[in-house]
Amino acid sequence: MILIVGTKDDLTIKYFQKYLTQNMRLFVFLNQNNIGIEYHLDLDGIHYNNGLFIAFSSITGVFNRARDLNPRYKYPKKLYSNLGLLFYILDTTFNNVVNRSDTTGSNISKPYQLRFYKRKNIKIPKSTILANTIPLGFHESTIYKSTSSERSIVKEINPVDSLRQVTCPVLFQKNICGTNIRAHVVGKEVFSLAITSDTIDYRYSKNKTRFEEVELPSSISRECADITKQNNFLFSGIDLIKTTRGYYFLEANPSPGYHYFEKHMNEKKISFALMNILAKRSIK
Amino acid sequence: MILIIGCNNAFAKKYSEYLGRNKIEHVFLSFQDIINDVSVFDNIEDKSNNCIWQTNNVRIDFSSITGIYHEVLYLEENLFFEFDAKDRNYARNEWFAYFVYRISQFENVINPIHHKHLNGSYFRWIFIFKIAKEIGFHTPEYYASTDVEKISDFVKNKRYIAMNDVYNFKNLAESTAINPETLLAVEYIQGIPILVHVINDLVLSTAIYNEGSEPIYLPDQIRKWCLQITRELGLVVSEIFIKLTPDNKYYLYYVSLFPNWSSCCYDEEIYWGKITDVLNSKKINFDNYPASKTKGISQAHLKKSFIIRKHRPNVHGNYVEPACIEHQI
Known part of the structure; x- marks a missing residue:
């Protein structure tokens, strides 16, 4: 049985649940916000209020999209500590967790990832972090974005931006002109899409964005799989840019919302690979 | 040169005093100093990186730093009181992300930053x-559960320490009762x-x-x-x-x-001395670390950019535009 952990409004979870249902795979969903309300956890398993018990030994794999509680909202104090126990269980009880929270620390910092993930063939863009200053002096086309994992809309710096005060650290990068590539790695398998858009950040394009399945050169695929393995991820979504000079690394997401991309693929290859990897025996 | 990054607590200050007494070159910057008054210029490239921090009276070139003593594992929200309330969490995340990157570039760090520390x-x-x-x-022995009744069963006829979370281990006094918040009970052992x-x-x-x-x-x-x-x-x-x-x-x-x-x-000379040995002992862990030379940005920028503000306005933390949660992909 596959264990799915996260929140009920998570679109990727809903998508994967639907896929498992269509393929008649048994799964159980744990709503992270209902620990201690709908069910209790201890180190042996899940105890539902109605008396049902699911032993962790019966779980083959975990699809984990649980995340820290949004600091903008207030939750019951006990939920924070309950989540601490949930993360501990996910990190220490199973082998097949996509992905364990203790492997995802590098996602906190984009520059940390840049230095950590550079490879022989995948290059990193020239990057500058500025804080408490004014971003003058960029002579090349430059984009900027958040330094942390906070979502931000990637934009190109313009003359007005050049005069704005930067307070918190901001990541400026040489604007690499090329094709956006999203490579999803499941174990050793790599599924890639080329994405063409009229904006720098294709996620926020108002016009039509084109997606096309592509096969990456074997050296690049291998390095994407390496990056994933090096971090003990079983699943990652790696953003690259393909140029005439080669491939550039942007970031690796350990909890990718892959459903958005798979909808543009001919077959549900990522879901299939995930289902297979999570169906293997998991308990440590 | 040793760099101390920390809270304004007694330990960091005492260590700074020790280094001062022993005429060991060092800089002590509190988080508040850095967040409010340090201009950061940090360059990352394929084969090199270089970094300069500039305050009103100190220019720190990271190629001259031999080791870092730091307390970067959690930044308190009150460090960001000068930011708009809605921007504080964002500001905290951005500074934390930057500190993690900058400190991880060094081999001589007490303590090194690791994935498992971060989460x-x-x-x-x-x-x-x-x-x-x-x-x-x-x-x-211990028992962890979100069900308080089960914890109560576990501690029957035992001496125990009741904990409300799985993180905090500072209070090791024997407990007398399990409360509704208890998540973990640990056996209390009599001993020195x-x-x-x-x-x-x-x-x-x-x-x-x-x-x-x-x-x-x-x-x-x-x-x-x-x-x-x-x-x-x-x-x-x-x-x-x-x-x-x-x-x-x-x-x-x-x-x-x-x-x-x-x-x-x-004697504090023993432990501060040993820490100093560690921070001064090894080479910096940079790949082809160049001498202080900036690339991709003009020297004129360096001069212009390091103008320290005398008065800090109540600014928004968001230079970048945050994205909506619905767009998370």
Whole structure:
């Protein structure tokens, strides 16, 4: 049985649940916000209020999209500590967790990832972090974005931006002109899409964005799989840019919302690979 | 030069004073100093990186830093009180992300930053027990559950310590009741509390009695295990809490990344001296680290950009535009 952990409004979870249902795979969903309300956890398993018990030994794999509680909202104090126990269980009880929270620390910092993930063939863009200053002096086309994992809309710096005060650290990068590539790695398998858009950040394009399945050169695929393995991820979504000079690394997401991309693929290859990897025996 | 990054707490200040007394070149910057008054210029390229921090009166070129003593694992929200309330969390995340990157570039760091420190794994009590047991330490029995009734069943006829989360291990007093918030019960063991301070290969052990504290001899095996668990957790410096029972068993309760040096009964020259040796001992871990030379940005920018604001406006933290959560892909 596959264990799915996260929140009920998570679109990727809903998508994967639907896929498992269509393929008649048994799964159980744990709503992270209902620990201690709908069910209790201890180190042996899940105890539902109605008396049902699911032993962790019966779980083959975990699809984990649980995340820290949004600091903008207030939750019951006990939920924070309950989540601490949930993360501990996910990190220490199973082998097949996509992905364990203790492997995802590098996602906190984009520059940390840049230095950590550079490879022989995948290059990193020239990057500058500025804080408490004014971003003058960029002579090349430059984009900027958040330094942390906070979502931000990637934009190109313009003359007005050049005069704005930067307070918190901001990541400026040489604007690499090329094709956006999203490579999803499941174990050793790599599924890639080329994405063409009229904006720098294709996620926020108002016009039509084109997606096309592509096969990456074997050296690049291998390095994407390496990056994933090096971090003990079983699943990652790696953003690259393909140029005439080669491939550039942007970031690796350990909890990718892959459903958005798979909808543009001919077959549900990522879901299939995930289902297979999570169906293997998991308990440590 | 040694860089100290920390809270304005007594330990960081004392270490700075020690370095000053011994005429060892260093800079001490509190988080507040950095967040409010340090202009950062940090360049990352395929084969090199270089970094300059500029304050009103100090210019720090990171190519001249030999080691960093820091307390970057959590930034308190009150450090960001000058930001608009809605921007504080964002500001905290951005500074934390930057500190993690900058510090991780160095080999000589007390303590090195590791993935598992970042997500809190290493602070979970039961995780520490698991590692300690594998090494050979005795560890107390424990039971963790979100169901308080089950915890109450576990502690019947036992002496125990009740915890409200799996992280906090500072309060080791015996408990008398389980409360609705309790998540973890740990066996309370009668014995002599011992605080072990590990600095690289140095082990300093202090027995704590009601009348005061004094150095205590630890068997070689226990000293070896203290060094081993420190290394397995990716640390250079640690504080380990052990209980020595009347039948001569050593029970490990916790390992902390941030030692409380005031509990160490040895002369401060010993531990500050050892820390300084560590921070001055190795080469910087940069790939082809160039001399202070900036690329991709003009020297004119450097001069213009490092204008320190005399008055800090109540600015928005968001230079970048945050994205909506619905767009998370």
